[in-house]
Amino acid sequence: ENMTPEMEQAYRQGLEDALKAGYQLLEKGGTAIDAVKAAVVSLEDNVLFNAGRGSVFASDGSQEMDASIMDGSNLMAGAVSGVKNIRNPVELAHVVMVNSGHVMLTGDGANAFAASSGIQTEPDEYFFSQLRYDQWMQVRGTTNAALDHNVQVKDKKFGTVGAAACDQFGNIAAATSTGGMTNKQWGRVGDSPIIGAGTYANNNTCAISCTGHGEIFIRAVAAYDVSCLMEYRGMSLQEAMDKVVLDKLVKMEGEGGMIGVDAKGNAALVFNSAGMYRGIWNNAGVKQVNIYKS
Numbered sequence: 001e002n003m004t005p006e007m008e009q010a011y012r013q014g015l016e017d018a019l020k021a022g023y024q025l026l027e028k029g030g031t032a033i034d035a036v037k038a039a040v041v042s043l044e045d046n047v048l049f050n051a052g053r054g055s056v057f058a059s060d061g062s063q064e065m066d067a068s069i070m071d072g073s074n075l076m077a078g079a080v081s082g083v084k085n086i087r088n089p090v091e092l093a094h095v096v097m098v099n100s101g102h103v104m105l106t107g108d109g110a111n112a113f114a115a116s117s118g119i120q121t122e123p124d125e126y127f128f129s130q131l132r133y134d135q136w137m138q139v140r141g142t143t144n145a146a147l148d149h150n151v152q153v154k155d156k157k158f159g160t161v162g163a164a165a166c167d168q169f170g171n172i173a174a175a176t177s178t179g180g181m182t183n184k185q186w187g188r189v190g191d192s193p194i195i196g197a198g199t200y201a202n203n204n205t206c207a208i209s210c211t212g213h214g215e216i217f218i219r220a221v222a223a224y225d226v227s228c229l230m231e232y233r234g235m236s237l238q239e240a241m242d243k244v245v246l247d248k249l250v251k252m253e254g255e256g257g258m259i260g261v262d263a264k265g266n267a268a269l270v271f272n273s274a275g276m277y278r279g280i281w282n283n284a285g286v287k288q289v290n291i292y293k294s
């Protein structure tokens with residue numbers, strides 16, 4: 001790993017800020033859906049993470065973002081894919097859930113819906129970062145069919161952002177947001193906006209948000225599979241996540257991980273990659289952030 005101590009500290013601070021944004025709402029009696037949205041907004045605004053402001057570049061130099069959100073109390077969900085210049089794609093996904101009568105909007109139609117909903121946009125410059133540009137330059141022009149920037153660049157951790165929360169009413173929710181994968185074919189949609197793949201929430205089982213090689217997570221129906229193992233095989237959250245991430249996804253060569261909570265407030269963080277930016281804050285006094293395997 002060649003991250004400087006300063007960089008590492010900046011990532012830790014970013015994680016802590018996001019956890020705090022979500023936890024503060026929960027403490028005041030806010031809902032799980034509001035908490036996951038606030039946590040993801042905080043990460044989207046942070047240039048260090050691959051979502052919102054810090055999104056990676058696609059093959060044509062554009063930045064197309066995917067996001068989704070799901071409410072475990074009523075199985076309502078909202079998602080957007082391939083949106084551009086949206087400051088907080090997770091907010092757009094939430095408005096899709098609440099106001100559109102649909103679950104997923106894509107591309108120009110999603111951007112048009114954003115405009116009519118008063119969602120904040122930003123110019124291209126806002127989304128430019130030297131780090132993402134350099135990462136793109138490293139893989140651009142290679143004929144490598146593997147679009148997984150995590151294999152091709154030194155930083156092996158995943159920068160997609162997500163949150164899962166349980167509120168005092170026992171409702172759970174999950175949200176995920178990403179710029180996708182560096183040098184992806186424009187128009188490519190990953191797992192993050194796909195309900196059941198990158199995001200899922202159901203009060204009866206779990207709320208899950210995934211990061212990793214999206215193509216494999218889609219084929220594994222990763223997030224829903226955790227719910228399924230809990231509902232129909234009686235597994236705990238931890239057992240089900242271990243099964244999907246450390247067994248199923250490993251066999252499919254799907255590098256990545258996921259975070260989850262259940263309606264009792266148990267949390268789990270599981271990954272099969274070299275590291276995963278992650279953290280937990282809860283009312284039992286657990287307050288921690290981690291990056292590497294510990």
Ligand code: SD4
Pocket residue numbers: 050157158159160178179180181189190191192210211212213214215
């Ligand atoms: C995707 N799962 O679009 C995302 C990529 C990711 O950090 O996790 N990047 O496939």
